[in-house]
Every structure is written in C-alpha cells, then in structure tokens.
Amino acid sequence: MQSRAKKLLLEMHTPRQWLALAAVAGIVLVAVPVLNLATTPTSALRVSDHLIPLFGKFLCFALVAVAVDLLWGFAGILSLGYTVFFACGGYTMGMYLMRAIGRDGVYRNELPDFMVFLDWHELPWYWRGFDSLGFAIAMALLVPGIIALVFGYFAFRSRIRGVYFSIITQAFTYASMLLFFRNETGFGGNNGLTDFKRIAGLPLHEQSTKVSLYIASGFALLLGYLLCRYVVCSKLGRVLVALRDQELRVMFAGYSPLKFKLFAWTLSAILCGLAGALYVPQVGIINPNELAPSKGIEMAVWVAVGGRGTLAGAAVGAVAVNGAKSWLTAAHPEYWLYVLGSLFIAVTLFLPRGLVGHLAVVSRRITTWRKQCKLPRISIHNRP
C-alpha cells in the first residue's frame, strides 16, 4: 500500500521537484503572511498590506492558468470561454457577499442596493439560498461544472475541434457578457456586484481577513495543481495526450474521446469557478467586463508564456504576466498594450514551449552534456 502511494508520488514529481514545490508553497503560504502580519510597517522585510490582495489575485489567476493548461496543454483543446466559468464562480460568491451586506447598504434595505434601485420588491428565485456561504461555494463549483458539462457534451459530441471550439467558446463568452450587462438579468447589470462588507461575519477591510483569503487562494492553487498533476499522470491523462496528438488513432483503438474530453473540460471549469469565487472577495467587485472576449485570450497567453503542458509553467506565466501588468499599468499605462501585444507575438514565434518549457529543455541539455562528458561515446546508435 505504502509503496503504491510512493510510486504515485514519484510518478507525479521527482524528489527534487517535490522539494522545490514544498519550498514555493512554504514561501507563498507561510513566509509571505508572516512577513506581513508579524513585522513592523517600517521593517525592510515587510510585505506591505496592499500587496496581499494583489498576490491573492495572482494566485487565483494562476489557478485559472493551471486549469487552462490541463485542457490546452494535455488535451490540445483551447477554450477562450474560461471567463464564463471564472465569472460564474465570481458571481455566485458575489451574490453571497451581497446578501451578507444585510441592511448596511445605501438604502438600508434587506435587498441588495441595485434591486432597490430597479424597484424590485423581492429576491428573484435564483438568489435564494445565497445567504449561506456553504451554499454559495457549492454553487461556485456546481454551476460552472454543469454549464461545462452541458456545453461540452454538445460540442464534443459533434466533434468540434481546434479553432472551431475556440471560436464557439468565444461566442459563448460574448453572449454571456451581453446577458450579464442587462439589468433585467438580475446581477447588477453594468456595475455588477460590489460594495461588499463582510464574509462569514469577518469584515473584508480587516488585514487578517485579507490574509486568510490569500492563504485560502494559495491552498486552492496548491490543491488544484496537485489534482491536475495527478490527472495528467494517470492513465486518463495518457489518453488525453494521445487524443491531443492523434485523435483518430485513439478512436480506432476503441476509446471514445467524448468522455475523456468532457472530464478534463468539466474539471478545468470547476477549478476556474473556484478561482473566481476566491477572486471576488479579494478585489471587491465582479462585473460583466470579466467576460469580455479579450480576457479569455489573455488567459491563454498566461499559459503560453509560462509553457504549455507543464502545469507549473502555466501558474508561473500567470503570475509573471499579471505582475508585469500591475507594474506597467501603474508606471507606464500607455506601454502596457504594446508589451502585451509583443508578448503574444514573441512567445508564439520564439518561445513556443514557454518560459518553463525552455528552461526544461536547457536543463535537459545540460544533463546530457554532463553525461556525455563522463561516459566515453561507444556507438553512434546510442545518440538520440
């Protein structure tokens, strides 16, 4: 039993990789919160307060990137519609947070402010149950899952592949964006849901709440990453990779692609929903702009920058691109689009494997070079 578990762990990562993962997790989950909470504001080691929600946001994006990479990197399906699932998770959490405001809104009403503004007198049926955090979290996972299951079933059944899938998912996001922009849809229209006050009784403006949310995002990312790593190392993952490379051959070998694709697609949608649910309380707003088609493409670029088919690389890419974005939009807002645009082009032209992918290539070259130095070359047939 123990050896099976050990074998599984070793399949997922080499010992050295586990060590690196533990180190990163330690920094993200322990060191950063400690450096924020336990140091004095003037200390050189201090992680300042405003950085915590920002890092938390990056972690949520990293989780999305891992989910995108599961599908794109390992099943070869690029969806531009992850924003829908992200926003679904975000909106369900937002609905809970709106209900948690209680009577503290501008209108001192039981109903959320925008409903009072629209002259609604009772909650729409789909807002019921969102008084409870547990229900909201369950919905943040279930709703994206169900939408993905239904959408994916129809799309994969009619064997929509490649760019067609990308275009359809983009149209899907676009349609949802239009839907959420309407006031009548009941999610606050243009303005979305905002002005949150507290989560599970804790005030959102307290630093301790922010740090807790940050740590929760970190754990979500860690668990999501390990889950995806487990999936891609399993037999199911092998089938996915085979589908990516030679779909027809896999079908002729007796596999039905539908189930495998549907599983990966739904799982990644649920992870996106989770990311969205953690994202909203940290940034304090969710509105239909999150559904803009451009956001969906941006998510793909995080993965492309980090490296497709590496999972860890996707997370790195998301943090790197968003870090650059935060810095540039504050320092030189007019250059951000130039940088982002060039990044899109440069990565596809010069770094098709992404940062981490190329790092892996380089390190592999170094090891083979070392081996070649140690061993005398016996035969040319051994060369790769």
Add this chain to the structure above:
Amino acid sequence: MVSPDQPGGPGASLQAALAQLASGDMAAIKSAIVAIGELEDPVALTVLEALRERRLRVAATGQVLIASSDGATLREVISGRSASEDLESLGEIAMTNTVRRALRASVARLQIASPDSAVRRRAAAVLAKNGPPAALVEFLRAAHDSESDPATRVNLALALAHHDLSSEDRERRLAAIRSIARAEVRTFKPQLEAMVGRGEGGEYSESDDEIRELALSALSAVERNELAGRIVRDLVYGLSLASVLVLAALGLAITFGLMGVINMAHGEMLMLGAYTTYLVQSEFAGRVPDWYAYYLVAALPAAFGVCFATGAVLERAVIRYLYGRPLETLLATWGLALLLIQSVRSLFGAHNVTVPSPAWLSGGYTLVEGVILPYARVAAIALAALITIFIAALLYRSRLGLHIRAVTENRAMAQAMGIRTARVDTVTFGLGSAVAGLGGVALSQIGNVGPELGQGYIVDSFLVVVVGGVGNLLGTVAAALGLGIVNKLLEPATGAVLGKICVLVVVILFIQRRPKGLFALQGRAGQ
C-alpha cells in the same frame, strides 16, 4: 371659394384687412386674419405665410411690410414697392394662441384653395395628419367634392374623418370609417380601438352594429398595413446589418476560409480602413475643398492600398512562420491586434474621430411611413454587393484566383507545378486584409470610428464565416444575410441584446448540427 363681394373689389378688402392687422387690437387682428383667409387673392397667402414666419412688420405710417426670408429687404404688401426702413425699428404684429389658431386655419384654407396642385397636396397631407380646424370643415367638404387630384382627395377625406368620426350623422361616420379603411393609416388607431371596445359595464361603447363592424374591419386593415410596414422595415434594416457583416466577414472568408489563418487582427483592418478614410477626408477638406464631395472615391483605393500593404507585411513578418499552427496564429494575431489598436490610439487619440459623410450620402429615402433608409446604408449595401462580385470574379475568373485556389487545395502539388506558393500566400493575406479595409470605408460612413472599432466585429464575422462554411464565399454571403435579417426580425420581440444572444445561441446550436457550415464541401476537400 367665393369671397363676399365687397365694394371696391378684393384689393380694397385686402387693404381694409391689412389696416385691421396693423391696429394692434387682438380681436381686430383675428377677424382680419379670417377675412384674408377668405380672399381669392394670391397675395393673401403670401401675407399670412409671412405672418406665420414672423416676417410681417408694421411701419409707423400704418403700412404693412413683408421682410424677405433673410431679413435683408422689405417691401410693401399691395404695391410690391420696396421700402427702405430699418427692420429693427419696425413693430411686429402681436400673436396669441387664438390668433395663431385662426392663422393656421386661414393658411390651410388658402392653400387648399390654391390653384397649384402641389401646394394643395402638401396642405392636405398636413391636415390629414393633424386634423382640420373646426371652422374649416364645411369648406373642406366642398373642396373634397371638387378636388381632381386623387392623392389630395384621399388626404382631404382623412382630414374630414378626424371631424366626422365623432359626428352625430350616421352616414358621415360610416363614410369617415370607409375612407380610413381605404387609406389604412394608423393615425386613427386609438379612435377605432375605442369604437370597437367595451365600456365598464360590458356594453359596446359604439351601439350601432354596422358602424362597429366597419370600424373593426378598418382597424384590421390598419393593423395589416402596420405589420407590413414593420416587416419591410425589419427586412431593410436586416439587409443593411447583413451588408456590414458581409463587409466584415468577406476578408475573413479569404484569410480564414482559404488560408486557414485565424486572423484576430482582422477587425483592426476594418479599423485601419476607417482611419484611412478619415485621413483622406481631412486631406481633402484641407487641400482640395472643391473636390471634397468625392473624397470617398479616393478613400476606397487608399484604404485598399494601406490595408493590403499592412496585411502583406504582417504575413511576411509573423504569420508565415505559424502556418499549420492555428492556435498559435490566433494568439499572435491577437497580439498584432493589440499593437495596432495601441498605435492608432497613440497617433489619433483614444476618442472617436468624426468622418462626416459627403452631402450626397447624407439624408435618406422614406420607404414606408416611419421607415427611413439612410443613403449611407444604401451605399454600404451596394459596396458590399460590388466587393462580393469583385472577389468572386478575382477568385474564379483570374489567374491569381486560380493560383490561390490551387494552393488552397494542394500546396505541394501547386508548388510542383511551379506556382510560387509563398508569394501567393502573401498576396492572399494582403487581399483579405484589403477587402476588410474597403469594409472599413463603408463602416466609417454608418458608425463611429474609434480605435476599438474592429473589436466589435470580430466575434460576429468569425461566426458568419463558420456558419457559412469555411472556404466558401457563397456560404459567407448567405450566412451574413441570414444572421443580419434574423437578428433584426428578433429585435422587436426580444430587444436588441436578447436578440443578439438568441442569434448566438442559435448559431452555436446550428454548428452542433452542421459543424462544416451551411454549404459543406463534399468529399476529400471537406476533410
């Protein structure tokens, strides 16, 4: 109309009435206006129209003067001699609402009595729309019976119907309803609805069965007419939306359909075309204002050239390295789109620029009551049709088209036959971009021109190409027409946003059923 024969003839009575006008007493002014309205003098209408347009002045001597419409010259009413008084120093004739009402009635009466049939027709149309003053009813009845022009006659009958619908005389009411039913105008819809409706106690508000039934049939005629008007409007607007979609999607049908390149920067080619139009327009306004009306003629080749060059450069620099990797192409071209948007924003500013339409394109043509088709839209439809023909001819009737199709079908074989495939790729991509540029010229005439112009079209145009079937021009045009018209037909029932969502959902479902589009290629080429 026969005016009361007064001693001294019509000229004398006009003089008397003018003297009353100048008196400044409200009752006198009113009776003077009524008196002038009953004169059979061509000058009478001129005087009253001048009064209505506040161009009538009274000199200190009591003389009444008419100012020309630009206020530059003054002349005496009866003699027509020009007067040399200062316009500012002269008194105006005071107006109250009762005076204005009397004035309206008198002007209408003089116009209906005019020997000029065009003047009569215009006046009758106004009366039919707004209803006649009560004092004029008997006069109009006589005018209706003696009228020879059919259009004027119908309008006069309608004008009378305003009055007769509530008349005591049963025959009059029947006649009024009949003329409404014949003309099928919706002005009377509320009255007709009131006639066929029931009161609070459940009894009909109109007790006469015959009148009620006639009103009912008139109402349905009116409603039929309304429905027909709505359908015409939706079809025309749908066609106009479809032409925009065709313009946006045709270039994409070339780059995506024929080359398999997902060009997310395609919308930006539309934007570049529109900005080229803006530049050409401002150059014309600055350098050759005499030729300003024709700047569009120059903008078309300019946009074609600019976008062809941009497309060809992009293909050489980026896209040719990505053939066979569609998803990477998608990302790289999205990056190109961002670069183009930001460059335009830096050059021209983030705000929309205005591209005024030349005079011959502004205005519109009234199709049915309330449905105006702007000339700019007509031009867009025509341009879309022309470009489609141009592209079809190029692809299926020219040597270049033959090469393009050959490379599309079998690249290796085409290369073996001596076709320079790399050059064909560049030209094809440039061509697709150039067609988008032409679309941009049309879009600049019917919408806003801003850096994000293209972003709004990218989802739609990809859907059009996918629905139409990739690599299929006919399919692209058919899909654009279908989507445009369905969109506009849905709009009144669901609202613009929900209509759009419905169309997107329908398209997604449609692609489920027919993943290869409307006109799927058969056999090996379809794989």
